[in-house]
Amino acid sequence: MKDPTKTLDHRLHAAFAWLLGALPDRVAARVRRWTGGRLGIGTQIVVGLGGGVLLTLGAIVMALGLMRVISARQSEVTEQHMPALVGAFDVAQQSAELMRATPRLVAATDLIALDSVMLDVRRTENALRAAAAALMGAETTDESQGGAGESVVTLDALIEIVELIHESVQRRMAYQARLQELDVELADVNLALQQQVEQELDDQQFFMYTGYRELAGGAAPPSQRRTDLELRHYGGLLNFKAYQNETTAQIAQAIAENDLEVLRATDERVETALSDVVGALDDIRAGPRTRLQADVDRLRDIYSSAEGVLETRTGELEELARADELVARSRETTAQLGAEVEGLVDDAEFAAQDAAGRSSTMVALGFWFMLAVTSFTVAFAIFGWKFFGERLVVRIGSLSRATRRMSKGDLEVQVAIEGNDEVTDMAGALEVFRQHAVEVQRLNLVEKLAAEVQAKNDKLEDTLDNLRRTQQQVVKQEKLASLGALTAGIAHEIRNPLNFVNNFAALSTELIEELREEIEEGADGNGEIDREYVDEILGDLDTNVKKVNEHGERANRIVEGMLAHSREEAGHVESVDMNLMLDEYTKLAYHGMRGADATFNVDMIKEFDPTAGEVEGIARDLSRVFLNVVTNACHATHTRRQKSGDPDYFPTVTVRTKGAEDHVSVFVHDNGTGIPDEIVGKIFDPFFTTKAGTGGTGLGLSISHEIIQEHGGKLEVNTEPGEFTEFAITLPRKGPLSTGIQA
Template sequence: MKTVNDRIYSAFEWILSRIPGKLGEKARKATGGRFGIGSQVVVGLGGGVTLTLGAILLVLLLMSVVQRGQSEVTQEQMPALVDAFRLFEHSEALVRASPQLLAATSPEELENVRSAVISEEDSLLALVGRVGIQGSEDGGVGRLAEDLVESLNEIHESVGNRMSYQAHLGQMGAEVEAAGFRLQSRLEEEVDDQYFFIYTGLRELDDVPAPPARRTALAEFEHYSGLLSFKASQNEATTLIQQAFTETDSELLLANRERVATALSDVQEALEEIRPPMRDSLSRQIDVLVDLYGGPTGIFATRRRELEEIGRAEDLLARNRTTTAQLVSSVEGLVDGVQVAAAQAANRSSLLVTLGFWFLLGVTLVTLGAAHIAWRHFGQPLIDRLHRLFETTRRMSEGDLEAQVQVEGNDEVTDMAGALEVFRQHALEVQRLNLVEQLAEEVQAKNSALEQTLEDLRRTQQQVVTQEKLASLGALTAGIAHEIRNPLNFVNNFARPVEGTDRRVEGGDGRRDGEQR
């Protein structure tokens, strides 16, 4: 029964045999037509690298999508949300600017408020241009912002015109007051002089008094009555003219004009009773008042324009409130929309992050599973086979050539095992041949040793024979010498003179010595 590895090897060889063309030839040439260690390493590393690269690419893709979502939140939605809030703040600032413009009491204060308003307007329009999103159903945020800016500009213009008219009215009020003062002074002087003349008949203190008939003439009384009537009508007209400065309604201003016209008509009637020199002087001063009140740039026209500007400012303020309410509503809708979009983008990013987590977990589990399979079916069997091959090699290196090499498979390790088995067989054969040669050499050495021993025995035997011969000859020679020496010693002893006992003894010793010799 085939094992899993055998099936893998068979499947690999089957796939390798089906690869067409030069690619198949190169693959079969490189692998030797089998699923060897090189092929296993390439498949294992290639599969791991492919799986890793695929996981990396998918992670990068997922990170790109997440980054795109985060960029949408951080670079689009969040800036839009911030711009919307800032748009709301600038709108509120412009709403507060309208009463400030209307409450300005001097051109300097108006220009200071206007500078702040212009800064807010520029910021608002810049934000509107950057946001570029439609707000409420009544219109876009941009159109409402432009209407608000236009309304503020008109309010500024209206307040400026009103201040100009107020300044002009103040100037004309001073002129009216000066003209009235001059007229009153001249009139009072004339009334006093006429009254003094009627009662004293004197025009000057150094004049001759006029006769009573002249002093009480009808013309003098008519002149005096005309001066009094003129004074009364002029006072009324001046009062009405000054009242025009305080009128707060156009209808009341029109009624004031009618009353001023009536008073001036009475003044003209009173002038008819005044003598010509004085009448002409008073008439010229009255004409000044008439021009100050009723001229194209007079009090009535200026005050009327001022009231129109006040009414226009109120209308603009009302329109500004309506526009502001719509703009605030639109901005709130915009903020809500941006918040919803930001929340959706954040939810998408969170979902992608969650998917990325589970995907990475899945890839990790698949990688661990693939690593386990690769270790179980390739790594561990390969290490076991190499270990067995190593143990067999170690035993053979220690001289145990009887250890058989048993490594299954069809790869380089199997080839190494087969080569090691052939080496073992050859080593056994060589060992047997070496043993025969060693035995032959030992036999030859022993033969040589035996031959040398025989030769040594021959030489020893010859030496023994020679020594025996020499020993026999020595013994014979010694006997002969002894036999010859003894007579000679006897002769020698008797041939010497006797020299005493010591000498004899010495000679005796010498004889004994000679005998021993």
């Protein structure tokens, strides 16, 4: 138990009393009036919250000052340095976009594609100029302004190169259009020349063979058909045709030529071919020569004129070379612009980093300042919590736990009464209530316990009665099920001795009639009575009466066995002939199965050991065991025969006994379905059955196992699924029940 004078609460109240004594009288009087002369909960809360509010206000004011300084530094970065950095990036991006547009200009195949590319170029130029203007406006230092001015000059040079490429591509497309026109005109001239030459050759050949120049005139004599003049004219036509085809082919090659040096070499070959064509005209007669000369002049103009193939193709190739040169210049200019912009980006990044560094310094300063303020606030809060809050929470928590325990009936809890405040008053009141409740509880405890014990006793008695009734119902149900299985077999077994009784009674009636006749004959004086014959009849009657009595006793035993199965009272211990009982109940099980299902059949093999003899036990219970086990064996063989459908399978049940000095063993073996491994350990459990629907209660083997154990024996099983099952029953000659044998 703590010393009340050494607790923290006591020390705090002592300190408060000392403070009141140290204050001036007027101030101390006001404090006493306000606090009631003690350090109560209200006073503690006001002091703690007031200190926390003052610390919070101070931290907020300091945080606002730091936020203003940091905001100014951030504004410098976002309003001055970031626009310059963004502008430099925009210039670099747009210049690269303009550079990527120049190959597209060169690769344009028609004016529509060229105009589309040029439209994109105009947009890029405008965006680039806008970015450059923004960059110039964003730079604040002289060094940055100078770098931006150099970039603008380089940018103008790049745009000028792009314009030159555009003009060059336009000229190249004009040359291409002219070449297409010349190609069409060349094809027309070539066709005209070929047609004229072919016509002249046909006419000359016709004249040389027939002598006719015109069908209307006369034929020239053979001497005039192959003169030197005619042969020269014919050879000139052939040469003209060959030279003209060569010239046309060379001009077509010049139109498709892509190398300027090769084009110049092709020009020499074209001039040579044209000279050969003109030379071939000299050997042709004047009329055809004049007509062919006009087309040859057109062919020369197509190739050699100022707008001919040679000049046009040369101009196109020169424009291609000029465009390649301009593209190379644009790459160099773009690289120069990129270097200048990179310098601007570096300057802008340096300025932004410098401003950001100053801002980071202020942020770090603010962080450490706020951390210091927060640490002080936390320390103050911990101090306040430790000396006020925790003490109050602990006391209220202790009071709350004591209240909860008391509300649950635990009146042995101790209520701690410490301090001099409202919680102390509540603790004192709770302790008084606890003491009164303890007295009341003691008065009611005995009465309550007595009522509870009586209620539990009544409940246990009801439960025991229910269990007994349930057990009786279950056992009765199993007995009725066993009796039902016996019904058909009993009917068959009783019918046999009754038939014997009837037969022997009828035979005895006949013997009595014969005896009466024999006595009547002797009484009439007609002769003497045949004593030997009378003795023979009396002997037969004596035998018949014994047989009737024997079969009557057998029927009586069957009825008594059935009645024993149905009786509720416990059986008595007696000597039981094992072979006789097994024989009777094996027959009952067989005929019971036959009566329930006419299709049932089984080969029932009995191997009884004459030394089996008798055991001491309750005959009714043992007969129930044998009937249950043999019936199960019959069921197993019948089920296998129905499921397998094997014509070679024949159900067999073997019942065997084996006698020993102190015990008897009974074996019931069947070649039925066997018992699966997963359920073989459950077959002796109550209510466990594998028969579908209402085919079994699941109590037969359980009760049989219990009966054998009560007789001091063992009931074991050996099985192989799908092959066989064998139950082994071992019974001692004299078991635990032997002391109950009745005389």
